[in-house]
Amino acid sequence: xxxxxxxxxxxxxxxxxxxxxxxxxxxxxxxxxxxxxxxxxxxxxxxxxxxxxxxxxxxxxxxxxxxxxxxxxxxxxxxxxxxxxxxxxxxxxxxxxxxxxxxxxxxxxxxxxxxxxxxxxxxxxxxxxxxxxxxxxxxxxxxxxxxxxxxxxxxxxxxxxxxxxxxxxxxxxxxxxxxxxxxxxxxxxxxxxxxxxxxxxxxxxxxxxxxx
Numbered sequence: 001x002x003x004x005x006x007x008x009x010x011x012x013x014x015x016x017x018x019x020x021x022x023x024x025x026x027x028x029x030x031x032x033x034x035x036x037x038x039x040x041x042x043x044x045x046x047x048x049x050x051x052x053x054x055x056x057x058x059x060x061x062x063x064x065x066x067x068x069x070x071x072x073x074x075x076x077x078x079x080x081x082x083x084x085x086x087x088x089x090x091x092x093x094x095x096x097x098x099x100x101x102x103x104x105x106x107x108x109x110x111x112x113x114x115x116x117x118x119x120x121x122x123x124x125x126x127x128x129x130x131x132x133x134x135x136x137x138x139x140x141x142x143x144x145x146x147x148x149x150x151x152x153x154x155x156x157x158x159x160x161x162x163x164x165x166x167x168x169x170x171x172x173x174x175x176x177x178x179x180x181x182x183x184x185x186x187x188x189x190x191x192x193x194x195x196x197x198x199x200x201x202x203x204x205x206x207x208x209x210x211x212x
Contacts, residue, residue, distance in 0.1 A: 001013050001014075001046065010044040010045075010046060011044075012044070013033070013034045013044040013046065013049070014034055015030050015034060015049075018030065019122075019123075020123070021060070021122040021123025021124075022053075022056055022057075022060070022122075022123060023123075024123065024125070025056060025060075025123075025125075025148065025149045025150070026052065026053065026056045026149075029052055029150075029151045029155075030049065030052075033045060033048060033049050033052075034049075038153070039153065041153075042153055048154060048155040049155070051154070051155040051156075052151050052155035052157075055151070055155060055156060055157035056149055056151075056157060058157070059149045059157040059159055060122050060123065060149065061118060061122070063121070063124070063147045063149070064117075064118040064119075064120075064121035064122050064124070065113060065118060066127075066145075066147070066197050066198055067121040067124055067127045068113050068117040068118060068120070068121050069113065069198055070127060070129070070145075070198065070201065071117075071121075071127075072113075072117075074129055125146060125147060125148050126144060126145060126146045126147075127144075127145045127147075128142060128143065128144040128145070129142065129143060130142050131143060131205055131208055141165065141166060141167040141168070141171070141208055142165075142166035142167075143163060143164070143165060143166070143201070143204065143205060143208070144163070144164040144166065145161075145162075145163050145201065146160075146161070146162045146163070146164070147159065147160070147161050147197075148160045161187075161188065161191045161197065162184060162187070162188060163183065163184050163187040163188075163201070163204060164184065165180060165183050165184065165204075165208060167180060167208070179207070180208075183204055183207060183208070186203075186204065186207075187200055187201075187203075187204050190203065
């Protein structure tokens, strides 16, 4: 950082390097501030730059926690698949299924996740997994979660969370009510409404299973 000693203005601001996991999302915003391709209040503003870095870190840790939690549950056939299996057996109504999942999530102990696991997922913007079918002979569906971090003009993190559902063609043909097409918007509404992302994922998967 080069400062004009006469008026204390910042004449030059550069960030030589960024943590590799932060480059894709934080890098463009840093470049915009440092090179001045933005409004005058943002140009070479060290306060906005520092704030954006902290904002990215906090959001990235939350995202890494979700990826790590889902990865562990799927890998060890734990809570995630157990909830889905129970949902298949009971076949409750959609609203009742969501409420039941929420109760189970609230009563479950908070998992401890190691720092190394979080570091592994830092910077990862998507997480994809298969949803087992009721019968082994049936084709499986898949769920792809996307969580991207952007910034507004003052450096506040803007989290953009979305879900994409991959299902066999015959499911879509049989889905005359268009339920599958509404699931991405439902997921967005749940997350924006303050629901824990991991719970929102389970709710969506339970509904996907219900459409099999």
